[in-house]
Amino acid sequence: MxxxxxxxxxxxxxxxxxxxxxxxxxxxxxxxxxxxxxxxxxxxxxxxxxxxxxxxxxxxxxxxxxxxxxxxxxxxxxxxxxxxxxxxxxxxxxxxxxxxxxxxxxxxxxxxxxxxxxxxxxxxxxxxxxxxxxxxxxxxxxxxxxxxxxxxxxxxxxxGLSVSGAGPADATAEILAEFDDMRPADIAQILHDLPSTIRNNVASELEDARLADILQELPEDEQMGVLETFDIERAADVLEEMDPDDAADLLGEMPDDKADVLLELMDPEESEPVRRLMSFSPETVGGLMTSEPIILTPQATVAEALAHARNPDLSTSLSSMVYVVRPPKATPTGKYLGTVHIQKLLREAPSTLVSSILDPDLPPLFADDTHETAARYFATYNLVCGPVLDEDNHLLGAVAVDDLLDHLLPEGWREQEIRPEAGSSGHQAGTLGRAAGAHGAPGRSSRAQKAGSVIVKKAGERRRDRQQGSTPQGPSAGNSHSN
The missing domain is CATH 2.30.30.240 (PRC-barrel domain)
Structure with a gap:
């Protein structure tokens, strides 16, 4: 329904x-x-x-x-x-x-x-x-x-609804409304350049899961800056909603004593895979992988596999591959049997067992492999994610190409335009360059500042309109609250 x-x-x-x-x-x-x-x-x-x-x-x-x-x-x-x-x-x-x-x-x-x-x-x-x-x-x-x-x-x-604490203050609510149909990466870009007071108010009103998606698009130091505005329990709740690999990266940047407190506050089922990932060096595949790819047993059907792949919480890269193992399915799993690519699943009957269409010959990655090894692996086999095994042939997780690129690109790449050296040529600048005019595309930060300024300006204009009576009075938003 x-x-x-x-x-x-x-x-x-x-x-x-x-x-x-x-x-x-x-x-x-x-x-x-x-x-x-x-x-x-x-x-x-x-x-x-x-x-x-x-x-x-x-x-x-x-x-x-x-x-x-x-x-x-x-x-x-x-x-x-x-x-x-x-x-x-x-x-x-x-x-x-x-x-x-x-x-x-x-x-x-x-x-x-x-x-x-x-x-x-x-x-x-x-x-x-x-x-x-x-x-x-x-x-x-x-x-x-x-x-x-x-x-x-x-x-x-x-x-005329009058309930104490019914919602955020008008300015914050207006900005949140502008975020409704935006991608997490675009919201992160704008959130970074909002004035600190407004940024903190907006972050405090975002739902944990939505905020987690946005934080994962920010550098670790900015993620920590947002979490530091919350009480320790709210910070732990947001970490639980993050992908285990992103949560592990963020906790790894914190002082050990603070990271330990947050891990203790997290639900054990959520903190266990994070602790395991933190045990690997950040310079290895183990430090990049996620412990929650699509994992099925040999008795699963193609229909079940596709149902898992449709999970909107999975990234497009992780949803492209299914991993089949002997029980248990929780990582580290039982014996790893092989993989099935989503294209193969789409060509088979729904009732087909995934164990009958495995690609058992695809070599795995190992937790202590380097980032360069992973890059060569993806280029060689034309994949966007791959299995990560231990020495005993147990599946530990999967590494996705987007996580690998995040570590291979130069530090601070999120602050730059997609084409940072694009000139006046329309061919070089593409859509983004043409939108910027003849002098080339502005940097990512300047675009974010402009977008953030527009959002705050629009919020103020709509608020003044309501005060002047040009729009009807809506449900009371109550007083301004922060978590």
């Missing part, structure tokens, strides 16, 4: 990808933004099975919502008890029952009087975000003590 009311989710069972029970939904966590901006559903509060504990599961971990169950993309969840943060609201325990006003022309009978929120509908957008789309509302009881039937109203016709 791509659209569902929160009340229907309450009590629904949450399953891992293999059907194992994680727990049951107890509430839905949302952030409310000013009118005209998408108010997001950021996660679920889940009562863990057989434990008196409620945890937070980000919506990005949700693979599907079916009439009777919710399935996650991974069975690995953070078991730290859920704690509400500034700017977050729980639908069932905080939003339901709140007073609002309606200006929907199709419900004129609701105009001019407060109504109660009875339920909140969430919908999956084209960007994979779950947003608040409609609300079910009820009028006051009549003189006989009965409530009239519920009315369902579009969220953009709701105003």
């Amino acid at each position: 791509n659209r569902v009311f929160a009340g229907r989710l309450a009590g629904m069972v949450v399953l891992g990808p293999d059907g194992e029970s994680i727990g049951r939904v107890r509430d839905i966590v949302v952030t409310i933004r000013p009118r005209g901006m998408a108010s997001r559903t950021i996660g679920l509060v889940v009562q863990v099975a057989a434990q008196n504990r409620q945890i937070f599961v980000p919506m990005l971990r949700v693979a599907s919502i079916d009439p009777r169950e919710i399935t996650l993309v991974s069975g690995s969840v953070n078991l730290r008890p859920y704690q509400s943060r500034a700017g977050e609201l729980r639908v069932m325990s905080e939003l339901v029952g709140s007073k609002i006003h309606i200006d929907d022309p199709e419900h004129e009978d609701l105009h001019g009087r407060p109504v109660d929120i009875a339920d909140v509908e969430i919908e999956k957008s084209r960007t994979r975000d779950w947003i608040i789309s409609r609300v079910a509302v009820s009028k006051e009881r009549n003189r006989f003590g009965r409530r009239p039937p519920l009315s369902v109203v579009e969220w953009n016709h709701v105003h």
Whole structure:
């Protein structure tokens, strides 16, 4: 289902990808933004099975919502008890029952009087975000003590919501809205050049998973600068959402005592692969690899393999290759059997076993191989990722070409234009150069500053428009909060 009311989710069972029970939904966590901006559903509060504990599961971990169950993309969840943060609201325990006003022309009978929120509908957008789309509302009881039937109203016709801590301050919310359809690399570029106060406010309001994706596009020193503005537990939460190899790189740049504290605060299932990666030299393949590629057993089918490859949380390079091993599948795995490229999977019947179409002759990489060895490997076999084994033929992980390039390019390459020496020639400068004019493309930093200035300017203009009454008053954003 791509659209569902929160009340229907309450009590629904949450399953891992293999059907194992994680727990049951107890509430839905949302952030409310000013009118005209998408108010997001950021996660679920889940009562863990057989434990008196409620945890937070980000919506990005949700693979599907079916009439009777919710399935996650991974069975690995953070078991730290859920704690509400500034700017977050729980639908069932905080939003339901709140007073609002309606200006929907199709419900004129609701105009001019407060109504109660009875339920909140969430919908999956084209960007994979779950947003608040409609609300079910009820009028006051009549003189006989009965409530009239519920009315369902579009969220953009709701105003006057007054809940303490309902969302970020207007300026921050405006900037966040501009980021909605942008790639993490582009957001990182702009975030770097925003004034420090605004940058920290924006970073504090980003969801952990979204912030982790953005941080991975920044140099380690800038990643640390952002994390230092958070309390230690929030920093650990963000590290958990990062890819293990990126988290290991970042922790490796920190003082040992601080890195140890953060590793201790992280969920053991998340910290274990990070600790393992940190044991390898950063100058080797082991220091570049990720411990979470697509790993299957011989009994898996092509259909299952393609389902894993469609996981939007995987990079394009990692989703291009499937690794088949004897149990256990967790790295270091059982005996490594071989690989299957996604092109091969696409040419086979869905019911075909992956073990019958392996490429057993593709040589592996080893954890102590150099970066140059990995580069020659990718060039020789025309691959964008490859298996990394230990001496006993156990799969340790996979190394992707994008991670290799990140280390082979000169230090500070993220601060430069793609074509740093492009002149006035349209052929040299390409699209970026033509956009820059006859004097060549500006540096990456200057483009980011310009984009950041435009965003802040637009935010200020829209805020002034609302204050002057040119746009209707949206749901109250509450006071400014930082996590």
